[in-house]
Amino acid sequence: MKAKKSFGQHFLNRPEIAEKIAGSLTLTEKYPRVLEVGPGRGALTQHLINKNYELKLVEADKDMIEAIHKNFMNFKPDNIIAKDFLKLDLTKIFDNQPFCLIGNFPYNISTQILFAMIDNHELVPEMVGMFQREVAERVVSKSGNKVYGIISVLVQAFYDGVLLFGVDKSCFTPPPNVQSAVIRLIRKENTDIGCDEKLFRRVVKQAFSQRRKMLRNTLKIFFPNGEAILSEPFFEKRPEQLSLEEFIELTKRIEKTIDVTSKK
Numbered sequence: 001m002k003a004k005k006s007f008g009q010h011f012l013n014r015p016e017i018a019e020k021i022a023g024s025l026t027l028t029e030k031y032p033r034v035l036e037v038g039p040g041r042g043a044l045t046q047h048l049i050n051k052n053y054e055l056k057l058v059e060a061d062k063d064m065i066e067a068i069h070k071n072f073m074n075f076k077p078d079n080i081i082a083k084d085f086l087k088l089d090l091t092k093i094f095d096n097q098p099f100c101l102i103g104n105f106p107y108n109i110s111t112q113i114l115f116a117m118i119d120n121h122e123l124v125p126e127m128v129g130m131f132q133r134e135v136a137e138r139v140v141s142k143s144g145n146k147v148y149g150i151i152s153v154l155v156q157a158f159y160d161g162v163l164l165f166g167v168d169k170s171c172f173t174p175p176p177n178v179q180s181a182v183i184r185l186i187r188k189e190n191t192d193i194g195c196d197e198k199l200f201r202r203v204v205k206q207a208f209s210q211r212r213k214m215l216r217n218t219l220k221i222f223f224p225n226g227e228a229i230l231s232e233p234f235f236e237k238r239p240e241q242l243s244l245e246e247f248i249e250l251t252k253r254i255e256k257t258i259d260v261t262s263k264k
Helices: 015-022 062-071 110-119 133-140 150-156 197-210 244-263
Strands: 033-037 054-058 100-104 126-132 159-167 180-187
Touching: 015 100, 110 126, 110 133, 110 150, 126 133, 126 159, 133 150, 133 159, 133 180, 150 159, 150 197, 150 244, 197 244
Parallel strands: 033 054, 033 100, 100 126
Antiparallel strands: 126 180, 159 180
């Protein structure tokens, strides 16, 4: 069965790598439910299906669903969700019970998958996934690094991440134009970031909207009467220089400014 560009499909052709990915989940004893995104022909599924947890698959390509049915005849059809992952209500997958997320993610939607995970971090204690290496490095990057950006800050607000191993493009059929890497994200014990989450996201995205500019230029929309604040040395920094903790403290300051402004 040929891969389809429209679904961003690249089939992993190395069983030992698929087995390694499947074995990288660490929290399934505590959270015995697993959702695989984009199983394709089942390279990863075959190493997940006999493990001691409840497994469900979500696949948007009908042809791949037929292949899964043929390759895994004992797998319950009800556990195969024929939908686009990004359009799912994740609270309904396992009746609002937490689950681990895993997959050789389609690269064209991999970042959106991460955003969906962040939106539902209370449901997803762990994620193991294959990404374009550049994206994988960005997710786990710390401040001061050139690849550090929006997805780095937002993911790390709720998860601790590690890059597990790289995967060469030759391990796929057809081979992608980029190298790949597998990362693991484990949810932090305390996911209360101490500020308004929606505002936090706005601040981070606004700060990185023009990453070469100083914060006083990109964030001035949050300080309509705050010229004095913007003159502080802190606002001479560029977004990649700010740690997660500094973004949180910045959001708290903006939160106070908005509250004061609204009362005037």
